[in-house]
Amino acid sequence: RLRRMSALTVGVWGYGRIGRRTAEKFRGLGCRVIAHDPYATAGPPAELVGLDEMLAEADILTLHMPPSPDGPAITAEILGRMKPDALLVNTARGALVDNAALIAALDAGVIGGAALDVVAGEPELPPALVAHQRTILTPHVAFSxxxxxxxxxxxxxxxxxxxxxxxxxxxxxxx
Structure with a gap:
C-alpha cells in the first residue's frame, strides 16, 4: 500500500555517523524519525527512544550498527514486535539479520517487506529470499x-x- 512519506515513522537502529545521516535524509522527506542506540547521545534530527517503542512505531526500520558477537539483531522475536506492514532495510551488515527468521516472517505476513543491500552468507543467497515477492535485493552497492x-x-x-x-x-x- 502506497503512503505519503510525511505519514511514515522511520526507526533508525544505530545512531552513529551513518545513522544520523540517514535520519537527516528521511527527515528531509518529511518523515518522523526515531532512533535507538544505547551508546548514542540524543540530538536532532531523530528522537532517541527505547527499542520497544521503535519497533512498535516504525513503518520503516533501517539498520546502522555493527554486528554483535551474540548473534543477529533481527530475530523472529524482533520481527514479531514490528508493525505488520513495516519494511526492514539493511545496508549495514548481513550478519544483523537471521535469514531464516526473515523468510518465515515474510511468508507469514509478520512484516510487510525487506530491502536488503547485504545478506548473511554472501555471496551465497538463500533462494527463498531471492525469489520472495516481498524483498528487494541489491548487490551490496549502497556504498559504491x-x-x-x-x-x-x-x-x-x-x-x-x-x-x-x-x-x-x-x-x-x-x-
Whole structure:
C-alpha cells in the first residue's frame, strides 16, 4: 500500500555517523524519525527512544550498527514486535539479520517487506529470499559510488595519520 512519506515513522537502529545521516535524509522527506542506540547521545534530527517503542512505531526500520558477537539483531522475536506492514532495510551488515527468521516472517505476513543491500552468507543467497515477492535485493552497492570511494580512501588516510601521531582514529575498525 502506497503512503505519503510525511505519514511514515522511520526507526533508525544505530545512531552513529551513518545513522544520523540517514535520519537527516528521511527527515528531509518529511518523515518522523526515531532512533535507538544505547551508546548514542540524543540530538536532532531523530528522537532517541527505547527499542520497544521503535519497533512498535516504525513503518520503516533501517539498520546502522555493527554486528554483535551474540548473534543477529533481527530475530523472529524482533520481527514479531514490528508493525505488520513495516519494511526492514539493511545496508549495514548481513550478519544483523537471521535469514531464516526473515523468510518465515515474510511468508507469514509478520512484516510487510525487506530491502536488503547485504545478506548473511554472501555471496551465497538463500533462494527463498531471492525469489520472495516481498524483498528487494541489491548487490551490496549502497556504498559504491565514486564519491563514496573517494571519501573512504580519504578518511582511511586521515585515520592512518592520526594513529601515527598517537591520536585515536575517528573511524576505528570494530573488532
Amino acid at each position: 559510488s565514486r564519491e563514496s570511494l573517494v571519501e573512504l580512501r580519504s578518511r582511511t588516510a586521515e585515520d592512518v595519520v592520526r594513529v601515527l601521531r598517537g591520536d585515536q582514529a575517528r573511524n576505528p575498525f570494530p573488532g
